[in-house]
Amino acid sequence: MENYPAPARARVAAMTADAAAAPDRTVAFQGAPGANSHIAAMTAFPDGLPLPCFSFEDAIDAVREGRADCAMIPIENSLHGRVADIHFLLPESGLVITGEHFMPIRYSLMAQAGTTIDAVREAVSHPQALGQCRDWLRTRGIRPVSYPDTAGAAALVAEEGKPGQAAIAPEMAAGLYGLEVIARGLEDADHNMTRFVVLARGAPAEADLGGPCMTTLVFEVRNVPAALYKAMGGFATNGINMTKLESYQRGGSFAATEFYCDVDGRPDDPALGRALEELAFHTKWMRVLGTYPQARARGD
Secondary structure (H helix, E strand, C coil), rough: CCCCCEEEEEEEEHHHHHHHHHHHHHEEECCCCCCCHHHHHHHCCCCEEEEEEECCCHHHHHHCCCCCCCEEEEEEEEECCCCCCCCHHHHHCCCEEEEEEEEECCEEEECCCCCCHCCEEEEEEHHHHHHCCCCHHHHHEEEEEEECCHHHHHHHHHHHCCCCECCCCCCCCHHCCEEEEECCCCCCCCCCCEEEEEEEEECCCCHHHHHHHHHHEEEECCCCCCCCHHHHHHHCCCCCCCCEEEECCCCCCCCCEEEEEECCCCCCHHHHHHHHHHHHCCEHHHHHHHHCCCCCCCCC
């Protein structure tokens, strides 16, 4: 808790105490109260108890250690792409993806009362938020300053009271930390949307998987010519809709390429089962991270 700016600490302490009394209702999220992940947790779990965690690792640990029933983690944004580190953290977490949630993202510029937009010289926020508002900031000559989360940046601005400093955060954070909203709609496109995944210790109940489902997996291809082409062949021949495929490097070797993949369906569907069997044959290893209900339809 000592990592949070002072204005956030009392709220974090109160929310942590509430969560400790009912861990079976607790939803861990990364950031200070008022962050987008906090809003997503309240929206997806209206009867839940949001538990603020300073880092993604802390949120994951809260679930692993039984202090939270699940965690709400942002994984990708329509403007700024994937959230850093998540592709590395998910496979190693030991948790299962049990759901997804899509949330429109809207940002406000907030500062000490009486600050005008012309007086703002720097805006503090999470790198994702700064990336989603890049054009807005550049047009106004405002310098972006990175901070671990959006609402925490608002608490920092409230604590420091520096002239010319503002925060980019959801409007909820301004009310929590006594700041004044001086501009709204900072995001560079109206379609700004973040996809969150829900992480838990166990898979969803079979009864919850009756409708359209997604399956998320990671794998490492063999270091041979046409490795990815061969690995993907089973999805094409079995008519599987792949909605996401991203590569990333681990260990600095620049040789072992790992992939994160989302596909329609369940592993026990005959077509997807055959595709995964063929994928396993052409890869060094493959790991399914979860099968869960679709929050929105994919495709046309």
